[in-house]
Amino acid sequence: MKIKDLDKQWEDGVAKSITFIVTKDCQLACKYCYLVGKNTKERMTWDVAKQAIDYILDHESDMSEESVIWDFIGGEPFLEIDLIDKICDYLKVEMFRRNHHWFNSYRFSFSTNGINYATDKVQHFIKKNHEHLSIGITIDGTKRKHDLNRIWKTAEMEHGIMPKPEEEQGSYDDVVKNIPLWLEQFPGAGTKVTISSADIPYIKESVLHLYSLGIHEVNINCVFEDVWKDGDDKLFEQQLTELADAIIDGGYYTDFACSFFTEQMGKPMDCQNDNQNWCGAGRMLAVDAEGNFYPCTRFAQYSLRSKKAWIIGNVHNGIDKNRLRPFLTLDRCTQSTDECINCEVASGCAWCQGENYDAADTPTVYQRSTAICKMHKARVRANNYYWNKLYRKLEKEGEREAFENRKKQKVLNVKRI
Numbered sequence: 001m002k003i004k005d006l007d008k009q010w011e012d013g014v015a016k017s018i019t020f021i022v023t024k025d026c027q028l029a030c031k032y033c034y035l036v037g038k039n040t041k042e043r044m045t046w047d048v049a050k051q052a053i054d055y056i057l058d059h060e061s062d063m064s065e066e067s068v069i070w071d072f073i074g075g076e077p078f079l080e081i082d083l084i085d086k087i088c089d090y091l092k093v094e095m096f097r098r099n100h101h102w103f104n105s106y107r108f109s110f111s112t113n114g115i116n117y118a119t120d121k122v123q124h125f126i127k128k129n130h131e132h133l134s135i136g137i138t139i140d141g142t143k144r145k146h147d148l149n150r151i152w153k154t155a156e157m158e159h160g161i162m163p164k165p166e167e168e169q170g171s172y173d174d175v176v177k178n179i180p181l182w183l184e185q186f187p188g189a190g191t192k193v194t195i196s197s198a199d200i201p202y203i204k205e206s207v208l209h210l211y212s213l214g215i216h217e218v219n220i221n222c223v224f225e226d227v228w229k230d231g232d233d234k235l236f237e238q239q240l241t242e243l244a245d246a247i248i249d250g251g252y253y254t255d256f257a258c259s260f261f262t263e264q265m266g267k268p269m270d271c272q273n274d275n276q277n278w279c280g281a282g283r284m285l286a287v288d289a290e291g292n293f294y295p296c297t298r299f300a301q302y303s304l305r306s307k308k309a310w311i312i313g314n315v316h317n318g319i320d321k322n323r324l325r326p327f328l329t330l331d332r333c334t335q336s337t338d339e340c341i342n343c344e345v346a347s348g349c350a351w352c353q354g355e356n357y358d359a360a361d362t363p364t365v366y367q368r369s370t371a372i373c374k375m376h377k378a379r380v381r382a383n384n385y386y387w388n389k390l391y392r393k394l395e396k397e398g399e400r401e402a403f404e405n406r407k408k409q410k411v412l413n414v415k416r417i
Helices: 007-013 046-058 077-097 120-132 143-149 155-159 172-176 179-185 197-212 232-249 321-328 353-359 373-397 400-416
Strands: 015-021 067-073 106-112 133-137 190-195 217-222 285-287 292-294
Touching: 015 046, 046 077, 046 285, 067 077, 077 106, 077 120, 106 120, 120 133, 133 179, 133 190, 143 172, 143 197, 190 197, 197 217, 197 232, 232 373, 373 400
Parallel strands: 015 067, 015 285, 067 106, 106 133, 190 217
Antiparallel strands: 285 292
């Protein structure tokens, strides 16, 4: 059975997400990276990986989701391609041998910096598992934007010595050369773009550049950390408005997408009728090199600036449900301020549970960080501009009904893959 045939299993996202932190090392030292504790020493062993798999598959009744996403992250996951290949082979054999309900209802998922993508070992792995693979390569846009943040790590950085800006080596050229092969193997794949304060001026040109590379799905978001300066929201809105003009005037909206523009945002929310937690922490599961379990990778120590890791168990003793319990009761209203709850443009305002925890006054997951508030409101204003302009154009040209039908078909296609 191919992935495209797994309509029922993947519909509505009914999948358990299980993440292996196979390494905390990476070739890059991206300036906006939330992984503040990356290092070359903490790498998962086969013994730890096998124990984690055996525990998870032994507890099938505790993980009743119809499907599973086996996610691999780092650092850079493809630095550990040999281990990953062994893990995936073992998973396939064990799910079959146990007649596990996840057998043939799974995906192996990767977000990679793309540097090692074309190597023989990675390509062998892709060919062997292609029908069950989801791979996203992170490219931030134009060379100017990408190289501003996504720079190569140096030996000096290991000792806390940061290079001067003129000495930084960007990674754009090393990544972009692998984009054609990636798109050939995964034509519908999307990339992930991160926005921080320094690169706001390059949003418009970067999205259009990614379109020119043949990337049709650009998933883009602002960092959740408190890095925003006075005036960033105004510049952000200006860039998004200019991007909206370019997408609509250039007709890109027919075949390309940018996640900054969506009709499902910028409206009031009612806690009685729409009170879900934005984040999946607690319903997900992550395991690190030491065999510790976490409710999400953002609760591992290398992801935290000021708090202690929130460990919910390990491969030897299993999951401590008391440590997990706070996450199972999280919703929008239990962690939001009155201002957030009553905000007239609340829908679509995202948060990261790990950042909430890290930024909170006390070690709690019930205090929502509001660092992106002004950026969300700026996005809403630009989003309203986008849809108002687009629908005026469609109405004038008599194309609105056809556009609505294409949107419905795209939703159906997404569910099928």
